[in-house]
Amino acid sequence: MTIEQTGVVLLNMGGPEKLADVRPFLYNLFSDRDIIRLGPSFMQKPLAWLIAKRRAPKSMRTYEKIGGGSPLTTITSDQAKALQNALREHGNYTVVCAMRYWYPDSDSALKKLADKGITTIIALALYPHYSCATTGSSVQELKRAISRSGNDFSLRVIESWPTQPEFIQTLAHNILETANSFTPDQPQVVYSAHSLPVSFIDEGDPYVDHIKATITEIEKITNLPGELCFQSKSGPVEWLAPSTPDMLQGLAQKGCKNILMVPISFVSDHVETLYEIDMLYRDQAKALGMRLESSQSLNCNPTFIDGLKNLILTSGN
Numbered sequence: 519m520t521i522e523q524t525g526v527v528l529l530n531m532g533g534p535e536k537l538a539d540v541r542p543f544l545y546n547l548f549s550d551r552d553i554i555r556l557g558p559s560f561m562q563k564p565l566a567w568l569i570a571k572r573r574a575p576k577s578m579r580t581y582e583k584i585g586g587g588s589p590l591t592t593i594t595s596d597q598a599k600a601l602q603n604a605l606r607e608h609g610n611y612t613v614v615c616a617m618r619y620w621y622p623d624s625d626s627a628l629k630k631l632a633d634k635g636i637t638t639i640i641a642l643a644l645y646p647h648y649s650c651a652t653t654g655s656s657v658q659e660l661k662r663a664i665s666r667s668g669n670d671f672s673l674r675v676i677e678s679w680p681t682q683p684e685f686i687q688t689l690a691h692n693i694l695e696t697a698n699s700f701t702p703d704q705p706q707v708v709y710s711a712h713s714l715p716v717s718f719i720d721e722g723d724p725y726v727d728h729i730k731a732t733i734t735e736i737e738k739i740t741n742l743p744g745e746l747c748f749q750s751k752s753g754p755v756e757w758l759a760p761s762t763p764d765m766l767q768g769l770a771q772k773g774c775k776n777i778l779m780v781p782i783s784f785v786s787d788h789v790e791t792l793y794e795i796d797m798l799y800r801d802q803a804k805a806l807g808m809r810l811e812s813s814q815s816l817n818c819n820p821t822f823i824d825g826l827k828n829l830i831l832t833s834g835n
C-alpha cells in the first residue's frame with residue numbers, strides 16, 4: 519500500500535540574507551512585470567539592472583541597521599518546519615518554501631518534492647491579502663516552474679485568507695498584549711499595511727478590501743478601533759493613502775500621545791517591521807511627542823501555525 523504524500527509550498531517574497539545579496543535581490547524584484555512595469559517589456563531587464571544599481575546603497579544601509587540582512591528566509595523556513603510538525607498527525611505532508619525573488623526558489627522547491635516522489639501540491643501564499651503584485655506573481659512563477667520541471671504535478675492554490683480564525687485570534691491577542699503595556703492609557707491603534715500603486719486596485723485587486731475584512735474581525739475581539747495607513751511606497755506613481763508618516767503627523771496634530779502600530783500585511787518580521795516601524799516610525803512619533811510601540815509579528819506563533827495547518831486541511835473543501 520502506498521501512503522499518499524502531499525507537498526505544501528509556502529510562497530513568499532524572500533529577502534537578501536546578507537548585504538551582497540541586496541543588489542541581485544532588487545534586480546530580481548524589478549525584473550518582475552507583475553510587481554512593476556518598467557516601459558515596454560524589452561526594456562524591463564535593462565531598467566531593472568539600472569534601478570537595482572541605483573537603489574542598492576540605500577537599501578543596504580537599511581538592511582545594515584537590522585543586522586546585515588533580512589530574516590525573512592530564516593523565519594519562513596522556521597514556519598515551514600513548524601507547519602510540517604503541526605501536520606504530522608494528519609497525514610504525510612512535506613512542507614517547502616518558494617521565494618519569488620530569492621532562494622530557495624520555485625524550481626528548487628519542486629525538485630525537493632519530485633525527489634520524494636510527490637506530485638500533489640498545495641501552494642499556500644504567505645500573504646493573507648491577495649494582490650497580483652505578491653500572491654499573483656508567486657503563483658505565476660510556480661506554474662512556470664512546474665512547466666519547466668517536466669513533471670506532472672497537480673496544483674491547488676490557497677490565494678488569500680484575510681479572516682482565517684486563528685490568524686485573527688493571534689493578531690488580536692498580540693494587539694491586546696501591547697495595549698496592556700500602555701496601561702492606564704489607551705493607545706490609538708494604527709494598522710500599517712504595505713502600500714501598493716493605486717492602479718492595482720483600479721484594475722480589480724482585492725488587497726484593500728481584504729485588509730479591511732481582517733481589521734473588522736480583529737476589532738470584534740479587541741474593541742479597539744484603529745486607523746488604516748500604508749507604508750513603504752517606492753516609486754513615482756500614485757500609491758495608496760494615507761501613508762504611515764502622514765497618519766502619524768495627523769494623529770500628533772489631534773493631540774494623540776500613544777500609538778500602537780500593527781504590521782497588518784506581513785506574517786513575519788523583515789525590513790519593513792524591524793527598520794521602518796520599529797526604528798523610522800518610532801523615531802518620527804517620538805519627535806512628534808508620541809510614544810509608539812508595535813505589536814509582535816506572527817512569525818512562528820503556535821496559534822498562527824495552527825491557522826496555517828487548518829488552511830491546508832480544509833483547502834479541498
Ligand SMILES: C=CC1=C(C)c2cc3[nH]c(cc4nc(cc5[nH]c(cc1n2)c(C)c5CCC(=O)O)C(CCC(=O)O)=C4C)c(C)c3C=C
Pocket residue numbers: 531532533534544547553554577588589590645649651652712713714715725752753783784788789790
Ligand atoms: C516595486 C514596487 C513594489 C510593490 C508594488 C511592492 C508591494 C508589496 N511588497 C510587499 C512585501 C514585501 N516587500 C519587500 C521588499 C521590497 N519591496 C519592494 C518594492 C515593492 N513592493 C522593494 C524595492 C523591496 C526591497 C526592500 C527595499 O529596498 O526597500 C519584502 C521583503 C523585505 C525583506 O526584508 O525581506 C516584503 C515582505 C507587499 C505585502 C506588497 C503589496 C501587497
Ligand SMILES: [Fe+2]
Pocket residue numbers: 712
Ligand atoms: Fe515590497
Ligand SMILES: [Fe+2]
Pocket residue numbers: 712750790
Ligand atoms: Fe517594500
